[in-house]
Amino acid sequence: MTLDPSPPSDELFLPFVTTVRRDHPSLGIPKLLALLKTQQPEWSVSEKRLRKAVQSLTLDEQGRESMDEPGLVATTGLDPSITSLAASTAPKVKVRMFGGEKGKGLVARERIHKGEVVWQEEPWIVTSSPQLYSALLGKQMCSHCFFLFSRPSPPMSAPCPHCDQAVFCNRLCASKASSSSHPDLLCPGLNPAAQPLWKLIRDTNGRYLETAAKIVAKWRWERELGDKGKAKEIEQRVWNGMARVSMEEREKEKKEWKLFAELKRGEWKHAHSLLLQALNPSEGDKSYKVVQKLLTKASKRSPIPLSEGEIQRWFSMDSFLELLGLAALNSEDSGGLYALHAHLNHACEPNIAALNLSKAFVPPSSSELPCEVPDPSQSGPRGTNKLTLLARRTINPGEELTIPYVNFNMPRGDRRQMLRESYGFWCDCPKCKREEGKEREGDDLATSSKESTREMIDKMKSMQMFQGTGEKVDAR
Numbered sequence: 017m018t019l020d021p022s023p024p025s026d027e028l029f030l031p032f033v034t035t036v037r038r039d040h041p042s043l044g045i046p047k048l049l050a051l052l053k054t055q056q057p058e059w060s061v062s063e064k065r066l067r068k069a070v071q072s073l074t075l076d077e078q079g080r081e082s083m084d085e086p087g088l089v090a091t092t093g094l095d096p097s098i099t100s101l102a103a104s105t106a107p108k109v110k111v112r113m114f115g116g117e118k119g120k121g122l123v124a125r126e127r128i129h130k131g132e133v134v135w136q137e138e139p140w141i142v143t144s145s146p147q148l149y150s151a152l153l154g155k156q157m158c159s160h161c162f163f164l165f166s167r168p169s170p171p172m173s174a175p176c177p178h179c180d181q182a183v184f185c186n187r188l189c190a191s192k193a194s195s196s197s198h199p200d201l202l203c204p205g206l207n208p209a210a211q212p213l214w215k216l217i218r219d220t221n222g223r224y225l226e227t228a229a230k231i232v233a234k235w236r237w238e239r240e241l242g243d244k245g246k247a248k249e250i251e252q253r254v255w256n257g258m259a260r261v262s263m264e265e266r267e268k269e270k271k272e273w274k275l276f277a278e279l280k281r282g283e284w285k286h287a288h289s290l291l292l293q294a295l296n297p298s299e300g301d302k303s304y305k306v307v308q309k310l311l312t313k314a315s316k317r318s319p320i321p322l323s324e325g326e327i328q329r330w331f332s333m334d335s336f337l338e339l340l341g342l343a344a345l346n347s348e349d350s351g352g353l354y355a356l357h358a359h360l361n362h363a364c365e366p367n368i369a370a371l372n373l374s375k376a377f378v379p380p381s382s383s384e385l386p387c388e389v390p391d392p393s394q395s396g397p398r399g400t401n402k403l404t405l406l407a408r409r410t411i412n413p414g415e416e417l418t419i420p421y422v423n424f425n426m427p428r429g430d431r432r433q434m435l436r437e438s439y440g441f442w443c444d445c446p447k448c449k450r451e452e453g454k455e456r457e458g459d460d461l462a463t464s465s466k467e468s469t470r471e472m473i474d475k476m477k478s479m480q481m482f483q484g485t486g487e488k489v490d491a492r
């Protein structure tokens with residue numbers, strides 16, 4: 017027995033419209049209706065009801081579904097230290113400023129073969145994925161390079177002498193840690209005021225908060241070293257060299273923003289206050305002397321007070337939100353922020369794979385090229401936080417190097433929506449364009465074959481009704 021179509025409830029209808037509209041942003045109301053009829057034949061929906069639902073959706077989202085709307089433009093510039101980094105670690109690559117929404121990117125200087133290692137890079141700000149927290153706290157993993165030990169705290173390992181939160185493979189990892197993964201200013205043993213911040217990071221899987229805190233701690237330390245430090249370089253890299261957008265602007269892109277805006281603002285305020293307490297406590301605060309003492313240790317003299325400009329730049333709420341946004345745009349799952357890798361733009365058909373390979377991986381020699389890109393799941397246990405950038409196919413001189421920011425096997429609509437929400441742009445890469453063309457064709461075919469007869473009948477009906485009653489009515 018088949019039931020006659022009946023009107024669906026709003027609870028069923030509106031979410032369906034949202035999804036269909038997202039997957040087919042370019043379809044007009046008549047074609048959306050045709051699609052709805054094929055996908056939900058048991059529903060009876062008038063064009064008027066559909067139009068109303070689509071309009072409310074568009075109003076709700078303040079036009080965010082509109083394809084003409086410009087993407088969130090991330091602030092970016094050129095970082096002089098990157099040019100020299102590219103020259104020394106990735107000689108076949110150069111940094112190029114494309115301008116416009118696209119900003120900058122990396123292009124090939126010369127031909128790169130499939131399977132070739134284009135470069136390898138260690139993170140300059142080390143943060144772990146929350147998935148590693150239990151292994152890290154259980155001392156099963158190096159807190160700097162994330163090498164997984166065969167058993168907790170093996171004989172050659174070096175624990176942090178000041179706290180029980182970090183253990184390193186060996187002295188080399190321990191010494192690298194002091195300027196990136198486990199800075200003195202954030203070691204809870206040396207600076208107890210950092211403990212509440214760490215608790216918040218662990219409790220909320222706050223990777224971006226960890227990144228922001230480590231950037232500020234790194235700058236603050238180098239700033240104290242004066243001429244000997246790299247404060248200027250960090251300043252250039254963070255504020256001129258890396259794409260960033262305020263976390264608040266980024267979150268506003270989400271549909272549910274209005275529902276959780278107050279909650280989010282409260283959380284950011286709290287996190288910001290814990291960061292200040294750990295890294296720039298006011299004179300009345302009990303951690304003030306502790307931090308002064310640590311800074312004195314760095315420079316072997318009394319700390320020079322920060323200028324108003326420095327406080328604004330590194331410790332204001334606005335800057336904090338910008339740093340969270342920077343972390344969200346640039347973090348790599350394997351190990352945090354990578355200076356050169358952060359310059360790669362997205363494509364849904366990327367020509368570069370960014371992989372975290374096992375320690376046993378040996379880059380193919382030139383005589384072995386071209387070759388297949390190794391499968392990380394097959395290459396043995398997880399290695400270190402070193403990122404290996406390999407060519408997925410032959411790349412010609414002048415061609416831009418690209419990686420996927422999201423799973424590029426997702427359907428076009430989901431992929432683009434995720435890119436828009438997480439990275440602030442509507443992808444318009446060749447694959448997206450091609451698939452859009454195919455979808456249109458598919459929609460046209462579906463409409464013309466299945467719907468044409470019904471549409472014609474509907475049209476005739478509506479014309480008759482229009483003539484009969486003298487007012488415009490729905491076909492049903």
Ligand SMILES: [Zn+2]
Binds near residue numbers: 176180181203204206
């Ligand atoms: Zn420590």
Ligand SMILES: [Zn+2]
Binds near residue numbers: 189
């Ligand atoms: Zn290590």
Ligand SMILES: [Zn+2]
Binds near residue numbers: 444
């Ligand atoms: Zn795309």
